[in-house]
Amino acid sequence: METTSTRSERVRQAVLDATTDLVAEVGVERTTIDEIAHRSGVAKTTIYRHFASKQVLVVEAVHACTFIIPAVTDSGSLRDDLISCFSGMTKASYDGRLGDMMLSLMDAAQRDPELGRLVRAQADQRRRYATEVIERAVARGELPDDVDVDVLVTLLAGPLVYTKLVRRQRVTDELVAAVVDTVLARYAVNRPVAS
Amino acid sequence: METTSTRSERVRQAVLDATTDLVAEVGVERTTIDEIAHRSGVAKTTIYRHFASKQVLVVEAVHACTFIIPAVTDSGSLRDDLISCFSGMTKASYDGRLGDMMLSLMDAAQRDPELGRLVRAQADQRRRYATEVIERAVARGELPDDVDVDVLVTLLAGPLVYTKLVRRQRVTDELVAAVVDTVLARYAVNRPVAS
DNA sequence: ACAGAACGCTACGAGACCGTATCGGCGCAT
C-alpha cells in the first residue's frame, strides 16, 4: 500500500476535507474559501494554487467524496440481494457527510452544469446498482420478463430517499426490509416469514 | 368576493410574486432584494417598507404560496381515494413554481428555523391528508387494524417525491396508479383490472 | 548545505448585496 504522501498531497487533501465538511454543514452557497482556509489550516493563497476557483474546488471535493459502491451480492434470492443492496447504499451515502450534503448539492446542481453532471452521475450509479440486481432476478425467472425495471427501482428507492431527505429520519434496516417486501409482494416473490 | 385592492396591497402582492418567481428560478440564497425590486417594478425602498428583511420576505412569499389542499374524496374505495389524493397533491405542489422551489426551500430550511417550520408544516399537511384517507379505509375494514399507517404513507409518497426531486421527471398519473397498486397489493386490496 | 519549489501572511482591488437616508413626486380623501 502506497502510504507515502508529498506535502502537496497532504495540503490538497486537507483542503478537500474541509470543503466537504463545510458543504455538509452550511451548504454549497454559504461555503467560502476563507472559511475553508481557516478550517483546513491552509492559506487561502495556497488553496488557489491548487484549485482554480471555488466552483471547481467544490466539484472536486464532491467528486472525491463519491460513495463507494458496496460489493454486489448475489445470494440467489432477490429479496436478500435487494435488502443488502439498499442497506449498503444507505449506509454508504446517507449516513455521514455525504448525506448532509445531498440536499444542498441537488439544489446547487440545478444551476451549476458541472455539479449537475456529477450529481446525476451519482444518482445513475446508484440506480444501475439496483437495476443489475433486479435484472439478474429476471434472468433467473424470479420476476416476470415484462416487469418495468425502471418503475421497480423507483418504487424501491423512493421511500428511502423520501425518509432521508424530506422526513429527515434515519433509514433503518427495518424500513428497507418493509419496502422490499411490500414491492416484491406484488410479484409474489417468496418472503421467508409471512406476516 | 372582495376584489377591491388598495395600492398598498397591489404593491405587496407584486413583491411577493416576484419573490416566489425568483426563488423558483435561482433558489433562496441567490435571490436578492435588488432583483426583486427590478422584477416587480417596486422600488427597493418600498419593499423594505413592507418587509423587515429579506428573510421574512422569503418566508411570507413561501407562506402565501402554500398549496391548496384538494378536496378530500371519499369514494368508498381506498384505491380510488389514494390515486385521487396523490394525483391532486402532485398537481398542486409539484407542477408550477412550488415544485421548482422545493429543493432550494428544503435546503434553506436546514439552516433557517423559520423556513424549517414552514417547510415541515407543509410536509406534515400532505402526510396528514394521505393518512386520513388510509385511516378511513382501516375503519371500513379495507385494511387490517394493525397496519403501520406511517410506513404506508412513506411507501406511497416516497416514489413520487423521488421521481420529482431526484430524477426530475414529471409525476404521471400512471406512476401514481402503479405506486398505489403495488403498495396495496400486499394487503390484497382489490384492483379493478388485473395486469 | 543549498537551490528551488511550495507554503503562510498581510494587504488589496473589485464587485455584490444589505439595509438606510434623503428628497421629490404622485394619489387620495375631504
Place this chain on the structure above:
DNA sequence: ATGCGCCGATACGGTCTCGTAGCGTTCTGT
C-alpha cells in the same frame, strides 16, 4: 385645492467574498 400618506430614484455606508500580489519562510530533494 390641499394636506397627508405612500411610492420612486439615487446615493450611501458597511459588510462579505472572490481572487491576486508581494514577500518572507519553510520544506524537500540532492
